[in-house]
Amino acid sequence: MMYPVFVGLTSAIVVFAALATDAISKFGGVYESDVYWHPPLELVEYKSYRSVRLLEYVIPEESAEAWWDFQALSTTENCGVREIIIYMQHGGYPVINPYNESFPENFYLGRTMMRKLTLKTDNSSAPFVITNPLPGSWFATVVLPKGKSRIGQKGLSRSSCTYAVSATVVSTIRKDIEEISLSDQHHVTLKSGQSDSVFRYLVPTDVHHYQVNVMNCTLSNNDSVEVILCPVSFSVSSQVLPDSDRSSSKVDCETQPAGHCSVGVASPAVNKWSYLQVTRSQGNFSESSEVSFSLEFTMHGCQFFVGMTVAQAYPLKKKHRSPRADSMVYHYSQMNKVVPSSECHLLPSLGRLSMVKKDFTTAFVFPSPYLLPMPMNERIIPDKKTLVTSFEVKKLIDSGGTLKLLLKTDPSKVDSTQYAAVTMCTQKDHLPASVSNGSLPLDCSQGIRLSVNTTLPNNTYASVYVPYPETGTWFITLKSQCINKVAYTKGSTQYEACKHGRAPRAEFSASVGQCVQGECGAHGTCREYISGVYVFSTCNCEGGWRGYGCTDGSQADTMSQELMSVLLLSLSNLFFIPAIVLAIYRWYYIEALVYAFTMFFSTFYHACDTSSVYTFCMMDYNVLSYCDFYGSILSFWVTLLAMARLPSKMRSFLHMAGALGLALGVEYDRHGLWVFVAPAACGIVVMAISWVRMCCKRHSLFPSWKRYLCFLLPGVICAAIGLVIFAFVETEQNYKFTHSIWHAVIAVSIIFLLPPRQKQKGIILDVPSERDTVNLLQTDQCSSSHDLLL
Incomplete structure (x- = not known):
């Protein structure tokens, strides 16, 4: 697929020259520019996050400005102008919502420097400027919104338009x-x-x-x-x-x-x-x-602290403190001229516990001397001190999953006369400014705040999910306070010092998983997808459910609608039964076998594919899909050969040639247009040649004009109606109705198109005699109720 790539290169040169001139006049200091051009990237219509295209641009440090120049392209001028949406995010994949779908509960959607812009696919330029951008990786998610919901047949000209987007990035870097x-x-x-x-x-x-x-x-x-x-x-x-x-x-x-x-x-x-x-x-x-x-x-x-016990958290006397820990802390502080705070303690960073053979399965835990997997980190949280630890979210390894933060506390660990409250603040690249302040609530305006308390059993647990977390160092800050139980029962929240040895104990965890804890509820499956080199997990929703966790049911089908769809698409294949019976009656045993094969596999293919609730897959889905397409096309082929007047040896050869050729074609591209057009065209040519041959031998019209009028014309009309519905009318909304009609009209067309039996007394009538011609003409009368019924 060719795109006007030189348009993007020319645009890059123009933008570069403009920026170089503008930077000298606008800023003081010494600057240089960095230019990057991304070639056109082909787009597909957005159905869920699996449809996006991800681009990455690395902005150098000390950049005063960054200019993005996006261009949306199409393959030909005949393609309609479409709108493209681009979401830009620093440090992580953008969390997007182009169709206003709802997110699951407890999802944190705050992002750093999130940007959104739209442009048209008319080859025009859409510049975008950020002053003093954050350095590092910027990710752009490109979305092509849905156009018409028609399900187009692959290979038709109206569905051949392809769209792409390219981008030029120019950074102005200060060097002095x-x-x-x-x-x-x-x-x-x-x-x-x-x-x-x-x-x-x-x-x-x-x-x-x-x-x-x-x-x-x-x-x-x-x-x-x-x-x-x-x-x-x-x-x-x-x-x-x-x-x-x-x-x-x-x-x-x-x-x-x-x-x-x-x-x-x-x-x-x-x-x-x-x-x-x-x-x-x-x-x-x-x-x-x-x-x-x-x-x-x-x-x-904060003071660096190797470990903390109850005695260290609440020292009775000064001699009970660890002199080695104190000397280490103050030596580090003196070397860096940092005034340490006695209320803030920096704990060791959390290590990584990952599954080697599965992506996005990482738990961040404190180092264990016994190397035991401990996904939950338990610590005593003294009320007069703040504890700080950190973990590292890495690009590619973690950024394509979902970060889960969890905090819970145990009421039994608190003194019986008190309630306990624990707050956890998680913030990327920053320590909260209030870490040295012992009061609650903890200032977490720029981060993710979780709070638990022991006043009610339901309040002892809190969690939050961060989809596609931004890469970098995330700091976890923990604080606690104790509440007088007697005053609280009287409606007053009275904070007081926690009694010695009964400080709140909290468990917290940070982990990266796929989708929402590796699942997508009851209406979807969690899968991994790739865009370029970027791997990410997302939900593949079914039954009209939408959203990051398949929790948006605003457009979902009801249970009765799901059942109706399955029954319509599956049982509409029963229209083949009259065609099968008629074929057997007229001694077309091969044709009857093919029709039965098609009916069987089409029925169970739709029973497996239509609904996520009412599903019955008697075989592997790919096997059912292959047999459904293969049987459908083979039915057209054998019907056309049955309508042709051929010698038995020629008919057998063409049956086998068609079966082998169609097996190859359907395996190569079962959704392609030519895998249907080629055998249909060949069958029509063979049938036409045989009819012309019969006309020449009989010196009259073959078949008779009455058969053209009473049988062939209705059969062709039914088949044409089915093909038009299949190729041009089907949409995602009406699929269960239109495809069921397709099943019915194609099966009915076989009843009209299948010719009378060609055997009498065990002799194949390749060239009918005069008596046989009379009998054939009598059979072709419109008044023959026998043929009309069978």
């Missing part, structure tokens, strides 16, 4: 960024004419809050130095370049008291590049002056 360390004081100088300067630094894993302090700011002009209000402003951001118009962590030092200019950053992205942009203020100061100052960072983080 200086790397600094948070552990050292850094001296900065904005020279004459320099408007800004950008720095990058890595935030350690244990930091949940840090502060940028500006000190010793001086302004130099014509060899004179004066200490004044610092004429600079700061913008701080995580992972992306700062944007002074949108950044929440920014400060203008001219508005701050002298020597007290600082900006605080809560919940930064850890182990990711953070950026600090220093910009000269547009004040009354000369641009030729030189500004100098020092930067110093103050970091607040």
